[in-house]
Amino acid sequence: MDKLVTDMHARGPGDFFEMFAAPLPIGVFAELLGLSGDLHRFKQLSDALMAEGMNNSDATELLRIVDELNEY
CATH class of the missing domain: 1.10.20 (Histone, subunit A)
Known part of the structure; x- marks a missing residue:
């Protein structure tokens, strides 16, 4: 803060x-x-996860984002 x-x-x-x-x-x-570390990247991944979840899109992209967040 x-x-x-x-x-x-x-x-x-x-x-x-x-x-x-x-x-x-x-x-x-x-x-x-x-x-x-890079909170900007963390925010990008969080935003992408929310956007994909709201789109009810293919689970493959959601899993990719979750994997990347886990690696972060």
Whole structure:
């Protein structure tokens, strides 16, 4: 959370949701799970998993994303 505030301050005026509210939950979740590293990639994978799940698409893509998240 400190990094979000610092980054938001450094960037100056902008969209509060984009700069703080949207990244906050994924950062908290990752910290609780003890994840570190590229949170941007973790968010991409999480978003892809949600999108595929909502599309009721082929399970093959869902399994690929889950495998990649597990490797992360």
